[in-house]
Every structure is written in C-alpha cells, then in structure tokens.
Amino acid sequence: MSSQQNSYQDIVNFILDNVAKLCKQPRDILSEDTLLATVGVDSLNAVLLCGKIEDEFELEIEPIVMFQYKTAKDVANALINMNQK
Amino acid sequence: MESDEMSIGANSQNGFASNPNMKIVADYNVALQVLKSEFFEIPNLYNYLERLEQATGMSFEMSRCFVNASPFFLENERHKLLRQVAVGFLSHSKLKRWDSFFSEQIKDIINDLPGDRDFDLVANVGMPIFDKIARPLLGVYPSNRKDFDRIATVLQRMVEPMLPLKQRIQSEADFRNLINMLEEATVEAGPGCDNRVKGLPAASLLEHVQMEKPFDQLTCYAFVTAMYAALAPLVQTAVNMLALIYTENSGRAISAAEFDAQFDRFLHLATAPKYIHRIALKSTAIGGSHFSKGTTVLIDIQRAVVTSPENKQISRHMDFGFGTHFCVGAMLSKRILKELVPLFMQRFPALNAHQKAVDTELNVAYAYKFYSVSPVAASY
Ligand code: HEM
Numbered sequence: 001m002s003s004q005q006n007s008y009q010d011i012v013n014f015i016l017d018n019v020a021k022l023c024k025q026p027r028d029i030l031s032e033d034t035l036l037a038t039v040g041v042d043s044l045n046a047v048l049l050c051g052k053i054e055d056e057f058e059l060e061i062e063p064i065v066m067f068q069y070k071t072a073k074d075v076a077n078a079l080i081n082m083n084q085k
Numbered sequence: 086m087e088s089d090e091m092s093i094g095a096n097s098q099n100g101f102a103s104n105p106n107m108k109i110v111a112d113y114n115v116a117l118q119v120l121k122s123e124f125f126e127i128p129n130l131y132n133y134l135e136r137l138e139q140a141t142g143m144s145f146e147m148s149r150c151f152v153n154a155s156p157f158f159l160e161n162e163r164h165k166l167l168r169q170v171a172v173g174f175l176s177h178s179k180l181k182r183w184d185s186f187f188s189e190q191i192k193d194i195i196n197d198l199p200g201d202r203d204f205d206l207v208a209n210v211g212m213p214i215f216d217k218i219a220r221p222l223l224g225v226y227p228s229n230r231k232d233f234d235r236i237a238t239v240l241q242r243m244v245e246p247m248l249p250l251k252q253r254i255q256s257e258a259d260f261r262n263l264i265n266m267l268e269e270a271t272v273e274a275g276p277g278c279d280n281r282v283k284g285l286p287a288a289s290l291l292e293h294v295q296m297e298k299p300f301d302q303l304t305c306y307a308f309v310t311a312m313y314a315a316l317a318p319l320v321q322t323a324v325n326m327l328a329l330i331y332t333e334n335s336g337r338a339i340s341a342a343e344f345d346a347q348f349d350r351f352l353h354l355a356t357a358p359k360y361i362h363r364i365a366l367k368s369t370a371i372g373g374s375h376f377s378k379g380t381t382v383l384i385d386i387q388r389a390v391v392t393s394p395e396n397k398q399i400s401r402h403m404d405f406g407f408g409t410h411f412c413v414g415a416m417l418s419k420r421i422l423k424e425l426v427p428l429f430m431q432r433f434p435a436l437n438a439h440q441k442a443v444d445t446e447l448n449v450a451y452a453y454k455f456y457s458v459s460p461v462a463a464s465y
Contacts, residue, residue, distance in 0.1 A: 037106065044140065048140055051249070054251070
C-alpha cells in the first residue's frame with residue numbers, strides 16, 4: 001500500500017485494530033480520541049505498533065511518536081503531515 | 086569561530102517530556118535521591134528483549150548476550166561481577182602502568198594532524214582515540230578493524246529508550262558480526278603473524294578476562310566490545326571540549342594553566358551523555374516530585390547541577406553519574422582529556438571552523454557528526 005492512497009480513516013482504523021490486538025483490549029472501547037498510554041501502549045507495544053505501521057503503509061515512524069501524539073487521531077494526522085513533507 | 090549551535094542543555098528533550106511515562110529530572114538533589122534509592126533501577130533491557138522475542142517470534146539472542154555483558158545495562162549480582170572486573174582493570178594503580186603508553190599515543194594522534202590544511206576534529210582527533218588507545222588497552226583486535234569500528238563505535242544508540250524494530254533487528258545482526266570478527270581474528274592470528282601493538286606495559290582487558298576466566302569466551306568478547314563502545318562518550322566529549330574552547334575564545338587556544346584552572350567547567354559543558362536513565366520500581370515521592378511505578382526517569386546531566394553562590398561555579402554535577410553505576414572510565418577519561426586537549430592547543434594556537442554538523446540521529450548524547458577546522462598558525 002502506498003502512503004498517497006491512505007486516508008486518515010485507514011490509518012486510524014489500522015492503529016486501533018492493532019492496539020486492540022497488542023494490548024488485548026476489546027476493539028469497540030477504542031476510539032480515535034482514546035489516550036493510547038491508558039489502554040496499554042507501553043514502549044514495547046509502541047515499537048511493535050510502529051513496525052506494523054511501517055510495513056502496512058510504507059511510512060517511516062519513530063516509536064516515540066506514539067507518546068508525543070497521544071491518540072490515534074493525533075498520530076494519524078502527524079503521520080500524514082510528516083510524510084507529505 | 087561562529088557560536089556553537091549545539092545548545093547543550095537547552096531544548097534537548099526530544100519529545101520525552103510529553104510522554105506521561107517519562108519524567109525529566111533537572112534538580113541535582115532529586116537526581117541524587119533517585120540514584121541513591123533502591124526503588125529506581127536501570128531500565129531492564131534484557132527483559133524487554135525477551136518480551137520482544139515473545140511478541141515477534143524473532144531471536145535477539147546476541148543482543149541479550151551483549152546486554153548481559155555490559156555493566157551499564159544491569160543490576161544486582163551480575164552487575165557487581167562485571168563492574169568489579171572493569172573497575173579492577175581501570176583502577177588508578179593499573180592505569181599508572183599505562184601512563185607512558187597513553188602519552189605516546191596521544192602525541193601520535195596530535196602529531197598526525199596536518200598543520201597546513203583542513204581536518205575534521207571527529208575523524209582525526211576523536212575517532213583515533215578508539216584505535217590508538219582503546220584497542221590496545223582493551224585488546225580489541227577484530228579481523229576487520231574498519232568494519233568493526235563502524236559498528237562498535239555507535240553501539241551507544243542501543244540505549245535509546247525505544248529503538249524502532251528495524252534498527253533492533255539490524256543491531257542483532259551487528260552484534261553477531263562483531264563477535265564473528267573477534268573470533269575470526271583469534272583463528273587467523275597465529276603466533277607472530279598479526280599487527281597488534283607490541284611491547285604493551287600490561288595485559289589488555291581481553292587478556293585479563295581470558296586469564297582470570299570470570300566468564301565464558303563469548304561473554305569475554307561481548308564484554309570487551311561493550312567497554313570499547315563505552316569509550317564513545319570520551320571521544321565525543323573530547324571533540325565537544327575542543328570545539329567549546331576555541332569557540333569561546335574566538336578561534337584561539339588558551340594556556341595550559343588556564344585550561345587546568347577551568348577543566349571542570351569545560352568538562353561539564355562538553356560532556357556528551359544527555360541523560361542518566363532509571364525506572365521507578367514503585368510509586369515514590371522525592372522532594373515534591375512524584376514518580377509513579379514504571380516511570381522512566383531521565384536525569385538531565387546539563388541541568389542537574391549545584392552552583393556555588395559565591396563564585397557561580399558548578400560545585401556538584403552528575404557528569405559521570407553517581408553511586409553504584411558511577412562511570413568506571415571517569416579516571417581514564419580525565420587522564421586522556423587533560424593531556425590531549427592542551428597538546429592540541431599547543432600545536433594549534435588558532436583555528437578556523439568551517440563546516441560542522443550535530444549528530445541529530447543520536448538522542449542520547451550531544452555529539453558532532455563532523456567538525457572541520459583549518460589551522461591558522463602552527464607552532465611547529
Ligand atoms: C567523558 C567521558 C565519559 C562520560 C561523560 C561518561 C559518563 C558516564 C555516566 C554518566 C555513567 C553513569 C550511567 C548510569 O548511571 O546509568 C557512566 C557509566 C559507565 N561508563 Fe562512562 N563516561 C565516559 C567515559 C567512559 C569510558 C572511557 C569508559 C570505558 C573505558 C566508560 C565506561 C562506563 C561504564 C562501563 C559504565 C557503567 C558502570 C556501571 O553501570 O556500573 N565511560 N559513564
């Protein structure tokens with residue numbers, strides 16, 4: 001998948017689907033405004049999640065981004081901005 | 086020389102501050118309590134790697150082997166054993182035997198610099214410390230020195246709190262490669278057919294651990310490689326210090342006496358490591374700061390200082406850490422800086438700085454990628 005084709009919503013859904021799997025949380029309690037750190041995104045999960053995002057969207061992403069931008073919404077927006085530059 | 090844009094101490098948080106699980110400590114007394122407390126430990130990288138293995142199904146066996154051979158990643162009995170070996174080898178009395186060897190090597194580094202054209206403080210002054218001093222001292226003779234140094238001199242990046250998975254996979258391959266290069270050299274180097282420095286004043290660290298046998302052969306290699314990599318802060322600090330002194334003095338050197346008088350200030354301002362990391366094992370309050378369980382504490386070395394009210398000089402600092410993990414290379418580092426920097430200044434009374442670039446990929450240290458200078462007037 002190339003980054004140009006990804007909509008904001010694709011990225012948000014991908015992040016939340018994977019947060020649910022990695023942190024063993026029901027998917028339906030997660031929204032784009034959920035604070036990721038409060039549902040179990042620790043440094044290990046941040047690294048794993050970023051690995052998955054890189055593979056899926058062919059985007060470069062540093063795991064620290066998961067903490068700088070605290071929700072799936074903020075992470076997705078940041079990713080779109082970073083990769084437009 | 087134009088002013089130094091590395092802005093040591095300022096604005097260096099790399100987004101850590103916005104992580105609810107990370108806390109930057111800039112107060113000396115709080116930092117001191119953290120480093121004294123049994124409730125704060127070095128981040129458990131070994132355990133993290135095991136969890137990463139479980140989660141990904143990948144093997145990080147060599148990375149774990151390195152962690153298990155590096156005092157700065159460990160606590161408890163294993164830490165004590167490794168630290169004891171390192172401290173024993175780098176003690177004042179042991180280092181004394183290497184004194185004239187160090188002086189010779191430092192002279193060589195400075196004399197090898199060209200007096201009539203540009204050179205790079207990083208490549209030509211800093212990096213040779215690895216080859217000319219660390220290699221013989223620690224006994225690190227790989228089959229391919231260039232390849233080995235390319236990897237080993239940047240292992241410092243491993244301590245980054247969150248290395249992306251791809252880089253973690255790469256460093257696993259790098260570790261394997263480093264060990265292979267040391268093993269190959271042992272096989273290749275039959276008696277009399279190697280190019281090691283001869284006539285050394287004492288056994289190298291590798292020879293020392295191979296004789297004493299506190300660990301198996303693989304751990305011996307990992308241990309000396311980790312110690313070799315641990316020289317990176319010295320190399321970076323040496324370059325930072327030269328850059329700082331010439332910058333402060335509009336491109337001119339200062340006298341040896343002035344350097345001596347101000348050594349502690351230069352050392353503090355030039356110190357490469359940015360943070361000392363700890364994890365809170367339980368929720369703890371220190372002097373009004375609250376650390377919840379699991380918080381990563383980053384002690385900001387540049388800011389966590391005590392300044393004397395009389396002369397405004399820094400009277401206490403964490404440049405080499407404090408307590409159980411106090412830097413084992415502190416004495417060696419001061420010994421080298423106190424000779425190398427004045428000798429450099431004697432040879433280059435004035436310098437023009439041309440191009441320089443801060444290593445922005447390195448989040449754990451203030452370091453230059455390159456710093457090119459040209460001598461204005463050489464004294465010999
Ligand atoms: C100017 C140069 C250097 C600076 C500023 C520096 C700084 C530090 C600091 C701040 C620590 C404490 C880390 C902590 O508490 O977590 C440390 C530990 C350490 N340093 Fe250095 N270092 C320097 C040079 C060296 C050299 C040359 C060596 C090796 C020969 C070395 C080997 C170590 C080791 C092995 C530890 C871990 C000790 C332990 O955990 O018990 N350092 N260093």
